[in-house]
Amino acid sequence: MINKQNVLGMDIGGTNTVFGIVDARGTIIASGSVKTAKYPNFDDYVDSVYESLNALINKNGGIETIKGFGIGAPNGNYYTGEIAFAPNLPWKGRIPLADIFSKKFGIPVGVTNDANAAAIGEMTYGAGRGMKDFIMITLGTGVGSGIVCNGQLVYGHDGFAGELGHTVSKRNGRLCGCGKSGCLETYASATGVARTAKEMLELTKENSLLRSIPLEDITSKDVFDAAIQGDKLALNIFEFTGKTLGEAFADFVAFSSPEAIILFGGLTKAGPLILDPIKEHMEKNLLPIFKNKVKVLFSEMKDTDAAVLGASALAWELK
């Protein structure tokens, strides 16, 4: 009997799809990618992924060595194996991803959303190793989350649990892409940081390096660049963002009392500029029984590998 020592991982993004073969230690043995946006027809997309990935597999021991295939995708549902009405993907309606790839490769396929995949990746290979209770928060264009309780990912009754980016930070606050108002994501994502910058620049006359950039063009990267040069307004933007996150985290802790909250994504590059206010305001807002107990950590996954590793980690659990 051949030992099935490797798994496949794939992350489907609106622009690119990246995939790879991963071993049990979390090393990516081989990887590749296709342009998602180039395939408005889903069957063409599947053929293209199959062709590239199959070539990788054949060069690395063959399909007999592969235990399973984990896929992270926007709106990916663990229970149904589908992606459903994902706004940033070219294919409309429900796509039975797991079924299709399972038939193509003849191995078990699991699907979940990208933030859940990140949480499983962190638990298997990263900062969540050995933890049975933690919350993964991804701070990117949006705010995603994956929740682990008692060593298991929380999928909820319909597979869509863990939408913490859409809990309300400010009632009747900023309009969110989801149709609601005041969602955490509108304040604490990279986009949220840019919105905060715009608001602060419009509402005050305070001097700032950011005033040299047209309002509509300011990104979270610009705010970071200004902050590390000591720009006071830029520092205030990170303080505000961290405060908003810290306050939200205090409520998340009251829900599942995690050992740690693990942060991933572009905004974590700000380091202590974002981490310090998060910790300060989380502690300030925690119930006494939770104080000085909950770690806030940065992910230990490399940016470039995290998406594939996270998705691949799901494959170890498949039957």
Place this chain on the structure above:
Amino acid sequence: MINKQNVLGMDIGGTNTVFGIVDARGTIIASGSVKTAKYPNFDDYVDSVYESLNALINKNGGIETIKGFGIGAPNGNYYTGEIAFAPNLPWKGRIPLADIFSKKFGIPVGVTNDANAAAIGEMTYGAGRGMKDFIMITLGTGVGSGIVCNGQLVYGHDGFAGELGHTVSKRNGRLCGCGKSGCLETYASATGVARTAKEMLELTKENSLLRSIPLEDITSKDVFDAAIQGDKLALNIFEFTGKTLGEAFADFVAFSSPEAIILFGGLTKAGPLILDPIKEHMEKNLLPIFKNKVKVLFSEMKDTDAAVLGASALAWELK
């Protein structure tokens, strides 16, 4: 070998401790109680409980028929088996409840807090039967909660998960007994309803049946009595309370995507007066993917039996 067909359940409250023998169908075969407040010395309390409960056991088949003993208590911790610094109990510091009763009776003993016990009771005997994902909310003097994900109670890394009554409904809002401000509990408990009544009566000149009661004496029961007589201000109080709960529930759903939120406790006596605004405002605030999916139900446990049944249900899971 004797079939261990029954369990013991006990609920420790600040005033009374109630206990009983429960069969696998959730029938309380025999029950009794002692006055918690009468025993400032914990050893005396244990002796008194042991004496009463042992007499019940001997009259009902003997200790050989008992599988285990579940205890619900304020600040009860499932992992340590202790109650720790419970403000409403006569004993200070940490009390190793599970250890002590396990030695006394020679059977496994499990401890958790009252809201978690209610959730396990509901899952075993009540409205949560057959559900793997639901949230129990107790609306009493305070607001408690027990969260079930994937068929398991969420205890968190320290045993204290599920403090949803202390998530923030209004930033810098009403001062809470926990030391924080704006907690859900300050608005949506029986005490919160009385505070809302007081505020509305002070801030408006609106006519109301409640004006015949001294402000400091108004209870949630008074508000209910006025509301069913059609008193507009009293109806507004329930609308406000239900709205606050519904908004909070929308965030809870984003966390764990439960099949149902199950309500227990005094305020549920208000029936549709509280349920209708809860449902309306929860739906209004849900992410599109969660809309029209999540049930809001009243508990199916009888008030008088729920505490003992809930605690007893924990005993079936003990090893």
